[in-house]
Amino acid sequence: MSTTGPASRWSRQMIVDLKDISILKTFLIIPVLPFIFQTGVLAHPQCLDFGPPFKPAMHLEFCSQYQEFGCCDQEKDNIIAERYWSVMDHYDYKEQELCGDYVRDILCQECSPYAAHLFDAEDPRTPLMVLPGLCYQYCSDFYFSCHSTISLMTQDKRILEAAKDRDQFCHLLELPDPDYCFPEVIQNMDLNNNLGAVVEDQEGCLKMCLVEVANGLRNPVLMVHANDGTHRMFVAEQVGIIWVYLPDGGRLEEPFLYLQESVVSSPWHGDERGLLGMAFHPKFRNNGKFYVYYSILDDEYVEKIRISEFRVFYFDINRADRNSERIILEVVEPFRNHNGGQILFGVDGYLYIFTGDGGELGDPHGEFGNAQNKSALLGKVLRLDVDGPRAPGKAYGIPPDNPFISERHAAPEVYAYGTRNMWRCSVDRGDPVTGKGRGRIFCGDVGQSRYEEVDIIIKGGNYGWRAKEGFECFDIMLCLNSSLHDVLPIYAYGHNVGKSVTGGYVYRGCEYPNLNGIYIFGDFMNG
The missing domain is CATH 2.120.10.30 (TolB, C-terminal domain)
Known part of the structure; x- marks a missing residue:
C-alpha cells in the first residue's frame, strides 16, 4: 500500500x-x-528567507498581529519598531494619529506569513520589492492621506520617482499575483482559514x-x-x-x-x-x-x-x-x-x-x-x-x-x-x-x-x-x-x-x- x-x-x-x-x-x-x-488550507505561506512561518518564541510588542504565526522574532520586531519611530518622529501628534496605522501595517508586512509573496521574493528574475505589494484601493487611500511618509520609509529611486503621481506609485506596488496584496491577503478566507492552527486531539x-x-x-x-x-x-x-x-x-x-x-x-x-x-x-x-x-x-x-x-x-x-x-x-x-x-x-x-x-x-x-x-x-x-x-x-x-x-x-x-x-x-x-x-x-x-x-x-x-x-x-x-x-x-x-x-x-x-x-x-x- x-x-x-x-x-x-x-x-x-x-x-x-x-x-x-x-x-x-x-x-x-x-x-x-x-x-x-x-x-483544507490552499495557502503557500513563505517568509523572505524562504523558510516557513513559525510561532515566535517570545511576544512581539510592535507587529503584534503576527505574534501567533508569522516570520518575525523579537529582534526583527524591534528593528521594525525603530524604523517606524524614525518615520513618526517627523510628525506631530495629529499626523501620527492619521498615518501611524498605515506606516505600521506596511512595515510589519515583513512579519507576514506571506512576506515572500508580498515583496515578490519568489521570482529570482525580479528585484526584491522595497515596499510590500498594496491593493490598489488601500494604496490610493494611503497615498492621499500620507504620501509624505514614502520618502521616509525608503530611498529607492524608482519608488520616489513614482511617488510623484498616485497612479504610478500604486501601479508600481502591484503584485503579479493580486491574491497576495495587502490588506486583502489577510482577509482572504481561502488563504487564511485555520492558517497555523493546531487543535489538541x-x-x-x-x-x-x-x-x-x-x-x-x-x-x-x-x-x-x-x-x-x-x-x-x-x-x-x-x-x-x-x-x-x-x-x-x-x-x-x-x-x-x-x-x-x-x-x-x-x-x-x-x-x-x-x-x-x-x-x-x-x-x-x-x-x-x-x-x-x-x-x-x-x-x-x-x-x-x-x-x-x-x-x-x-x-x-x-x-x-x-x-x-x-x-x-x-x-x-x-x-x-x-x-x-x-x-x-x-x-x-x-x-x-x-x-x-x-x-x-x-x-x-x-x-x-x-x-x-x-x-x-x-x-x-x-x-x-x-x-x-x-x-x-x-x-x-x-x-x-x-x-x-x-x-x-x-x-x-x-x-x-x-x-x-x-x-x-x-x-x-x-x-x-x-x-x-x-x-x-x-x-x-x-x-x-x-x-x-x-x-x-x-x-x-x-x-x-x-x-x-x-x-x-x-x-x-x-x-x-x-x-x-x-x-x-x-x-x-x-x-x-x-x-x-x-x-x-x-x-x-x-x-x-x-x-x-x-x-x-x-x-x-x-x-
Whole structure:
C-alpha cells in the first residue's frame, strides 16, 4: 500500500510507503504528538528567507498581529519598531494619529506569513520589492492621506520617482499575483482559514486529509522522484513493474521498467518478496543511472535479494534499458520473510542498503543471529561506493571511512547493524534556512511480538536486535551483555497502537508550516 501526503502538487508530495497489500488506503499517524493539523488550507505561506512561518518564541510588542504565526522574532520586531519611530518622529501628534496605522501595517508586512509573496521574493528574475505589494484601493487611500511618509520609509529611486503621481506609485506596488496584496491577503478566507492552527486531539494523533494521486495499482510499494527537474514520479508495484507518472497526474502507458519475469513474488497476502526498493543516482540527470532492490531465484533455486544498477535509454528518459542491468550485490535469503528493501543515497553520495535479518522468528541464525553477526550482510545497514574504484572481487567500492573496514571478520560493507527488518528509511533534507538536521537517516524497524521502533542511523551503531526489541530485552542473555552498547530508538510503541511500522519522512515543505521538522510515518497493520 502506498499513500501520498497533503500537498496537491507532485513536486511537493509526501508519501508513506506500505507493503504487501493491494488496496490503496490513505493515512498518516504521528503517535508522539498530541495535535490535529487543520487541513483544507490552499495557502503557500513563505517568509523572505524562504523558510516557513513559525510561532515566535517570545511576544512581539510592535507587529503584534503576527505574534501567533508569522516570520518575525523579537529582534526583527524591534528593528521594525525603530524604523517606524524614525518615520513618526517627523510628525506631530495629529499626523501620527492619521498615518501611524498605515506606516505600521506596511512595515510589519515583513512579519507576514506571506512576506515572500508580498515583496515578490519568489521570482529570482525580479528585484526584491522595497515596499510590500498594496491593493490598489488601500494604496490610493494611503497615498492621499500620507504620501509624505514614502520618502521616509525608503530611498529607492524608482519608488520616489513614482511617488510623484498616485497612479504610478500604486501601479508600481502591484503584485503579479493580486491574491497576495495587502490588506486583502489577510482577509482572504481561502488563504487564511485555520492558517497555523493546531487543535489538541484526545487520542494523541495528528491526522490529515490526503489526496489520491494514483489508483488501480497492484501492491504499490514505493513512490520516488528522480530529482532531475522533470517532476515525474515513479511508482513501483511489488510484482516487478515501475510506472512513470507525469506532473499532471497522468501515467505513461509503457512501464519505465518491467522486471516481472525476474522478480520472485506472489499474489499471496503477506508475501514480503518482490520489487522492494528503488533509488536514483544523485547525478541521474547526467548519467541516467538508478538502482533497484528485488527478490530473485537463482539458477540453483536459491532465493536471494539483488541490488542492480540500470540506465535509461539515451533517447528516452521515460524508459529504462533492461539490458543495461549491472548486478551490484546479491545476498542469500534463508527464509521468505524479513527481506528489508530500502535503498537510498545519503548526502555523502554513497548508496545505503537496508537488509532484513533473514527471516523466521527471533533471528535464529547462528549463535547470536544475523543481526549481531558483523560478518553477515543480513540485519544490517550497508554502505557502498558505486562510483569509485571497485574493491577486489566486488562490483562496488568500499567507502574508506566505513566503521568496520579494519575489523577482522567483519564485512567491510557494514555501516550499522542489529536491525530486524527496516522497511522504509529516508534522508532528512534539513531545515530550509539553517540546514539543521540535514543528512539524518530515519528508519522504521519492524518489531517481533511487542514493540515497533523508529531509529536514526549513525555510523557503527548497533540497534540491539535480537538482544532488544524497542527499549526492552528480547533475548535476555544477549541483552545482559554490557559490551553491546546498542543505540536506543528515538521512539517505540507497543502493539496496542500498531504492528509493523513502515517509516516515513521529516516534513520540510512550505504548504504546512506547522509540520516543519516533524517526522511523519505510517504503520502497516492499523491503517
